[in-house]
Amino acid sequence: MILIQGKGVSKGVEQGTLYFYERPDSTIIKGSKLGPEAEKERFANAQTVSIDQLHALAEKCLEEAGEETAILFETHAMFIEDDDYVECVLNAIEEESCTAEYAVNQAGEQFAEMFASMDDAYMQARAADIKDISRRLLDNLMGIVPGGIASEEPVILAADDLAPSETLQLDKSKILGFVTQEGSGNSHTAILARTMGIPAICGTGSALGRSYHGRQAYIDGETGEVFIEPDALTLAALKEKHDKQLEMKQLYETMKGLEDVTLDGKNVMLYCNIGSPEDLSAVINNDGQGIGLFRSEFLYLGASDYPTEDEQFEAYKAVAAAMKGKRVIIRTLDIGADKQVDYFEMKKEENPAMGVRAIRICLNRPEVFRTQLRALYRASAYGKVAIMFPMITSVWEVKECKRACQKVMAELESEGIPFNKDTEIGIMIETPASVFVADALAKEVDFFSVGTNDLTQYTLACDRQANDLGKFFDPHHPAVLRALKMAADAAHEAGIWIGICGELGADPDLLPTFLALGIDELSVSPTSVLPLRAELRKSIAKTCTLEMLDC
Amino acid sequence: MKQFLYTITDPLGIHARPAGLLAKEAKKFGAACTITKDGQTKKLTQLMMIMSLGVKQGDTVTIAADGADEDVAIEALEAFFKSNL
CATH class of the missing domain: 3.20.20.60 (Phosphoenolpyruvate-binding domains)
Structure with a gap:
């Protein structure tokens, strides 16, 4: 068993395979090192894979969503096989000695532009279809997995850190929990995990290495512990906690309504x-x-x-x-x-x-x-x-x-x-300035909402993204709570309501x-x-x- | 060469799906199959080029087939237009 200690930022106990997030490199390079023949073959392969994917999607849609969506994917498959489109890609590879990626991207833009400039709203909208198929071909050429997770089963997602734009693209149905080397309780991964109701651990540092990719792990979002291949005793304790979690969930169910x-x-x-x-x-x-x-x-x-x-x-x-x-x-x-x-x-x-x-x-x-x-x-x-x-x-x-x-x-x-x-x-009350002039602000608006993450950061002069500030970043600090009181008193004096959204x-x-x-x-x-x-x-x-x- | 005139009745005109099916149909024949609208001629196997003609409901197009199997081709294409467009 290996134990890695981080900071628990979203509660819950979960078990699954550790999956290290690969940051997709989507930069398109123009010049080919492989030569036209090899690039053409790469394109042909990406074409085959894309068409297979589209047929599979169409079949799935036929069962689940109905014929309309299925037809859309069938049409996309036809676009990929279209003679003019293919010729445009192959010509570029030949004449410009460029990569298949570059040629696909260029052809996509050219055809999308053709549709976008037509005077018919339906045809203009087809530009989006062309961009979609270009994206699919590019993903297949560059080995990018849409949704970022190449696993059939849901996984515990590990990463150095995740940017908001990255978490947005992730296929959430495949995530059991998060573990990141960096980040803090206020980072966006933590906020996302709490919204999803799944455990998250931040700030493990380099102890959580890429070599653990694919290993079985248990994570405890309360204690911040990551157990890799836990021993029997730890496993039993974690299972008990997991069961208790389910029990609490059932209890909370009774609160509905x-x-x-x-x-x-x-x-x-x-x-x-x-x-x-x-x-x-x-x-x-x-x-x-x-x-x-x-x-x-x-x-x-x-x-x-x-x-x-x-x-x-x-x-x-x-x-x-x-x-x-x-x-x-x-x-x-x-x-x-x-x-x-x-x-x-x-x-x-x-x-x-x-x-x-x-x-x-x-x-x-x-x-x-x-x-x-x-x-x-x-x-x-x-x-x-x-x-x-x-x-x-x-x-x-x-x-x-x-x-x-x-x-x-x-x-x-x-x-x-x-x-x-x-x-x-x-307005949000999240700067000390807004607290000091809260009485005047309250006369202008219908409500206040306190953003405690930023209010804490600005009041205590502590960067909310830094994870080594530890005890200095204290949202329970009397200064923060007194600021809250000043804002609340000002709101009530003016007859408006005040909330907290941090x-x-x-x-x-x-x-x-x-x-x-x-x-x-x-x-x-x-x-x-x-x-x-x-x-x-x-x-x-x-x-x-x-x-x-x-x- | 064999040809026929056809006036589109489909409210969407020659949109993506029929254009795709049409390209598929045209590929079955050795004869060169074309569509002409307002003097612009495109091969029927060119899905996106057909779409670029922007054929709308009420437009009249000329469909032609030229080659050894043009009789079979033109018959099949006429049937296709009547049932799909």
Whole structure:
């Protein structure tokens, strides 16, 4: 047995094969080292594999999804065999002495362009099909597995660290848990794991080597332990823990449908944090009473260009409609700092956490902001949408945001597009500045939501991504909790509500403090809703104290 | 050479699926099979080129077959257009 110690960042015990994530190298090199004949053969092989894949997909669809989708894949197979397309690829390989990848990419762009320039909407949409088949051929040429995991069975995914754009591409149905060499409890892998309700361990360092790929392991997301090929005694203990976990799960099931209220009648809204419409099923399965934080970044991170208004509208509408009148708070884009997107072409910053990020980007680039606000207001006609602005430090920023909202509403009005003019507007309280001027900010908005991860980072001057700050990064620090009190008092003074949408919201040790502060809403990972409800329902708000604010 | 005129009735015109099936059908014959719309002629085996003609409902196209098995080919193609397009 080998024991590796990391930091447990998402609870749960799981067993499975360790799978080391291979970062796909998708750079296309032009010049071929193999020569035209070999490149042609590589192309022919990729063609055969792709066509086989498409036929298999078509067959699967015929059984599961119906004929329409099956036909789509059949058509893709025909495109790959199309004489002109193939000729275009082969000619390029011959004449430009380029790699098969380069030729496929070029032919794909050429044919996609041909369809995109036709004056028929149906044919224009075929450009996407061409890009899709090019992608498939390229993946097969470069040995890239879509979804990133080349395993039939679900695995424990190991990596050095995973970027948000990487986790987005992963096939979640194949992941039992995460183990990463780097990262911390606030890293995006940790947040994703908590949303999925699966264990995650970060910061194992180099002890977790690539040589463990394929070995059987048990991971304990509470203690942060990774056991590789555990001995009989450890195995028995882990099995017991695993069984207990199942038992607790059944217990939490009984919490479904119950009211979020303390024994003495204080109601707290228990909402969920989500990162994409994919997470909706987790919200509904865990009986979340609303969405307290819908991060809109997935639309930007998963794309190679700015998402269009319609793309955004569809995503927001899907969530708003699915929540059937329950509140859905959508945060405007929070790019920058640890979330970088190439096409934004941001300048490299020495200290991105304090650089041009989130609302600062939006206020600097009115067109990007306008597109998102239009999509948000259009979606407001389909459910109870609320808009939330991140990284606020000043009253003028909020006023400028509100002016942008007014402008967008006036546009939609004149275009006859439906929207809800009473859409709530709120801000994130995540900078010390916003805490100090909370009284003035509260007069401008309908609600506050505290982002505890960033508030802790900026209050304590501790980088949330660094994992060697250890005891210095303390979200229970009285300074953080006192900041929370200042914001809560300011909100209540102005007659608006205040919530918490950071990870701290799910911390059972802090629930008494939150109740004493009169926090109105807690937005947590979907899997934390039922345990938190159980905790809330046995609490007495009146007897809760602020003792944790003492130093 | 044998040929016939045909007016498209399918509301989507010659979209991806029939174009694909058409290319498959045309490959069965030795005769050179072509489609002509507004003076532009494409081989029926060229799936994407057929699509690039952007043939819509109500458009009239000329279908031709030229070669040893042109009789069989033109008959099969006419049947194909009538049942699919």
